Amino acid sequence: xxxxxxxxxxxxxxxxxxxxxxxxxxxxxxxxxxxxxxxxxxxxxxxxxxxxxxxxxxxxxxxxxxxxxxxxxxxxxxxxxxxxxxxxxxxxxxxxxxxxxxxxxxxxxxxxxxxxxxxxxxxxxxxxxxxxxxxxxxxxxxxxxxxxxxxxxxxxxxxxxxxxxxxxxxxxxxxxxxxxxxxxxxxxxxxxxxxxxxxxxxxxxxxxxxxxxxxxxxxxxxxxxxxxxxxxxxxxxxxxxxxxxxxxxxxxxxxxxxxxxxxxxxxxxxxxxxxxxxxxxxxxxxxxxxxxxxxxxxxxxxxxxxxxxxxxxxxxxxxxxxxxxxxxxxxxxxxxxxxxxxxxxxxxxxxxxxxxxxxxxxxxxxxxxxxxxxxxxxxxxxxxxxxxxxxxxxxxxxxxxxxxxxxxxxxxxxxxxxxxxxxxxxxxxxxxxxxxxxxxxxxxxxxxxxxxxxxxxxxxxxxxxxxxxxxxxxxxxxxxxxxxxxxxxxxxxxxxxxxxxxxxxx
Amino acid sequence: xxxxxxxxxxxxxxxxxxxxxxxxxxxxxxxxxxxxxxxxxxxxxxxxxxxxxxxxxxxxxxxxxxxxxxxxxxxxxxxxxxxxxxxxxxxxxxxxxxxxxxxxxxxxxxxxxxxxxxxxxxxxxxxx
Numbered sequence: 001x002x003x004x005x006x007x008x009x010x011x012x013x014x015x016x017x018x019x020x021x022x023x024x025x026x027x028x029x030x031x032x033x034x035x036x037x038x039x040x041x042x043x044x045x046x047x048x049x050x051x052x053x054x055x056x057x058x059x060x061x062x063x064x065x066x067x068x069x070x071x072x073x074x075x076x077x078x079x080x081x082x083x084x085x086x087x088x089x090x091x092x093x094x095x096x097x098x099x100x101x102x103x104x105x106x107x108x109x110x111x112x113x114x115x116x117x118x119x120x121x122x123x124x125x126x127x128x129x130x131x132x133x134x135x136x137x138x139x140x141x142x143x144x145x146x147x148x149x150x151x152x153x154x155x156x157x158x159x160x161x162x163x164x165x166x167x168x169x170x171x172x173x174x175x176x177x178x179x180x181x182x183x184x185x186x187x188x189x190x191x192x193x194x195x196x197x198x199x200x201x202x203x204x205x206x207x208x209x210x211x212x213x214x215x216x217x218x219x220x221x222x223x224x225x226x227x228x229x230x231x232x233x234x235x236x237x238x239x240x241x242x243x244x245x246x247x248x249x250x251x252x253x254x255x256x257x258x259x260x261x262x263x264x265x266x267x268x269x270x271x272x273x274x275x276x277x278x279x280x281x282x283x284x285x286x287x288x289x290x291x292x293x294x295x296x297x298x299x300x301x302x303x304x305x306x307x308x309x310x311x312x313x314x315x316x317x318x319x320x321x322x323x324x325x326x327x328x329x330x331x332x333x334x335x336x337x338x339x340x341x342x343x344x345x346x347x348x349x350x351x352x353x354x355x356x357x358x359x360x361x362x363x364x365x366x367x368x369x370x371x372x373x374x375x376x377x378x379x380x381x382x383x384x385x386x387x388x389x390x391x392x393x394x395x396x397x398x399x400x401x402x403x404x405x406x407x408x409x410x411x412x413x414x415x416x417x418x419x420x421x422x423x424x425x426x427x428x429x430x431x432x433x434x435x436x437x438x439x440x441x442x443x444x445x446x447x448x449x450x451x452x453x454x455x456x457x458x459x460x461x462x463x464x465x466x467x468x469x470x471x472x473x474x475x476x477x478x479x480x481x482x483x484x485x486x487x488x489x490x491x492x493x494x495x496x497x498x499x500x501x502x503x504x505x506x
Numbered sequence: 507x508x509x510x511x512x513x514x515x516x517x518x519x520x521x522x523x524x525x526x527x528x529x530x531x532x533x534x535x536x537x538x539x540x541x542x543x544x545x546x547x548x549x550x551x552x553x554x555x556x557x558x559x560x561x562x563x564x565x566x567x568x569x570x571x572x573x574x575x576x577x578x579x580x581x582x583x584x585x586x587x588x589x590x591x592x593x594x595x596x597x598x599x600x601x602x603x604x605x606x607x608x609x610x611x612x613x614x615x616x617x618x619x620x621x622x623x624x625x626x627x628x629x630x631x632x633x634x
Contacts, residue, residue, distance in 0.1 A: 126600045133595040170592045175607040199608055206606040215604055239603050243610075263626055269609050271619055288610045289618040293625055295609075300629035 005109035007051060008224060014327035015048035016230045021323060025316075032313050033305050034248040034298065038241035040320065041234060042214070045221050047324045048231070112227070119223040131177060138166035138185050149196040150184065157204055173269050176203040179212055187272060198265045201250045209249075211242055240291060247295055251302055263299045266292065352381040354464060356500040359457050362439065370446065373457050374439035377428065381504055383466035385428040390461050391477065392419045392440065393484050397455035399491045401484075404451060408444040415448070417486045420462065427467070456494040458484055461502055470506035511579075511587035513562060519584075520545065521555050522564060526581045531574035 022029065022040065029037055046052070141147055146165045154163070164181070167188040174186045184203055191199070206212070218235050225231045251259050270292055305313070357376040363369050373392065379385050394402040394417075406419035421440055428434045443451040460480040464472045474480075514522065524540050525532055538552045556575065559565040568574040579587070596602075602610070614622075 123600065126595075126598070127604055130596045130598075130601045130605070133592050137592065170589060171596065172593075173608050173610075175605045177605045202608055203606060211606055212604070215606075219604065235603065242606075260630060263629075266609055267619075267622060267626060270614055270622065286613050286618070288613050289622065292609055292614075292622055296622065296626050297629060300626075300632070 005112050008112065010328075010331040011048050011051065012225045012228045012231075014324070014331045015044050015225075016228060017327045017331075018044050018047055018320070018324055019230055019234055021320070028312075028316070031305075031309050032316075034241060034245040036313055036317075038238070038245040040317070041238045041241070043320060043324055044234060045217055047328065048221055048225060049217075052325075052328065116223045116226060119226055120220065123219055123223065134168060134171065134175075134177060134185060137170045138168040138183070139188075140164055140166045141186075145191070145193060145196060146186065149193055150200050153197055153200040153204060157201070157208065159204055159208060161207075163204075163207070172272070174199045174203060176206055176212075179216075182207055189272060194261060195265050195268070198250070198262050199269075202246055205246050205249050206242075209246075211246070214238070214242070240294070243291065243295060244298055247299055248302065251299060252304075259299050259302065263296050266295065266299075352504045352506075354378070354385075354461060354502045354504050355380060356459050356461075356498060356502070357433065357435075358498045359459050361454055361457065370441060370444045371451055371454075372439045372441045375459055376433065376435045378433040379428040379430055381466075381506070382430045383468060383470060383506065384430065385464055386426060386467050387422065387424045387463075387465040388426065388461055389420065389422045389463040390459055391481060392421060393417055393458045394450075394454045395456040395458070395489060395494055396453040397491070399456075399489045399494055401486050401488065402450045402453060404454070405443055405448040406440075408441065415450070418481065456497070458494070458497055459500065464504060466506065472504050472506050474502065476502075510562070511584060512591050514559070514564060514584075517551075518555050518559055518562075518564070521552070521559055522577055522584065523581075525565065525575055525577045531568060531576045534573050534575065537575070 022044070029040075146167070150163065150165050154160075161182065163184055165184040165186065168185050169188040171185060171187055174184070177183055177185060184200070186199065215238070218238050222231050222235060247262075251262055254262065355378040357378055359373060359375045361371060362374045363371050377388075392406070394404050396402055401417050403415040403417055404419070405415050406421075407414065419440075426434065442448070442454075460474070460477060462474055462477045464474075520541065521537060524537050528536065534553075534556060537556060538549055541547045541552050542549065556565065560567050560575075564578055565575045566578060568576065596605070
């Protein structure tokens, strides 16, 4: 849930950037076909809906995992998924930050998603209302010129699906409705056959291209990106180009006489739907009027795209596709895998931790001095620790694992990679760094040649018990064990193992 | 008005039609007679519908020697309200773009139309 909202923000941002690019290119795009202008918005919508693009290991250009300029502005901090992420105690100063930021992002994500779903449901409901209102007033035209001309146009266009045609005395202009059962609805009046032909050609072109699906895609995008004003503008552009490209498709093979006829049909359809309001104060055409004017102009100015324009179209499409991917990379739109950091680091931003500061090989002084492993720990929890059960692994300077006589039993068969030690004679106070002289004695009898080879010793706590009885069992211990026990390890990793921070939760 | 025109079903509208067509208040038995003759409806059906209309506030019930019924709104008002409600649902704005209409003519006035016709004539001349 955490990343969903920030992902949506990234997607929204990159889509918006792409849309801006299209706005800037308008003078050039005007030369392109209306069809291209209609479908290019699909690229923007896809950019906004799908996290596609190459995954970036490490950090994308503008941000780190789960964070981008938008989320920073929104005051959300990045959330890393590590192993053993603990729920911090709301009391402490550092842990308050992580808890509230976690809550915040949960709240944001939940609120955004809830609102998006609400919008979608409302839209579906209103659409259902509209569709049923239309249905209730529609009368199917089973015979006469309407179905006849419809059949003729369908045949000419190669459409086999059965489409009902109805008349309706309430609607203002012919429309096509129904995703599942496409129905042609016409205002109840008298039509000439030519008029019917053009009306059906227009509507069937919408049907054949699946324009209703495209429109619903826009609506879904709008629901998800309800906070982005650009998307509302994009909807308008798609809708505008939908009609323009539909006209373009219909008249592409018309001579100028037929184009004139077609324009007349549009005007007549507009005429039958007017309201006689004389109290409107607008001095110029409103939205609907402007669109119709644009369509009429486009019809009379129509010409086929030249070869050079078609080449430019192709080039620009490819450029925009790359731009879409680049925009995504810049704003971090891909779903990221967990980082490739060292496997067992449970790096939670400020939680209760037990830090193994360093572990070194020492030797007691004197003739009988034997080696021992000295560890330094810091108790970053709020409790007093009285017992620690810890796993230990030894490696030579090349990183090879070593089997050691950890318990000085002086027996060959007791050599193991892993030693599980338990320290009960301790009392580490909250915040205290425990650095007592001494440590884990090795090879007291001096019979283990391997001990001399030890260059690195890795520690990982298995269990920690506190004075008040609370216990922490490290969920990562087995993981640590399988990663390191008996395996050759990269020396760089061994050198940088400490300080080893363990997120602890009682 | 308080009356929700949408809530009047098609069957109930038939009752209203009988009341509208009759000058002055009508008796229940008149309504019943007309509808059982014209539409073959059963008496209890007519009864239920009339009761519902009174409850919805579409008919006013007046007790004289028998019950008389008057329509609260006229037929014109009813049709107008129905049309408005229809247009609101279909062209209301939210779902306008979701139906593929030949033209979006929802808000054009006759002046707009004149302007568009003029534009079209201009274009026609320019391309001759």
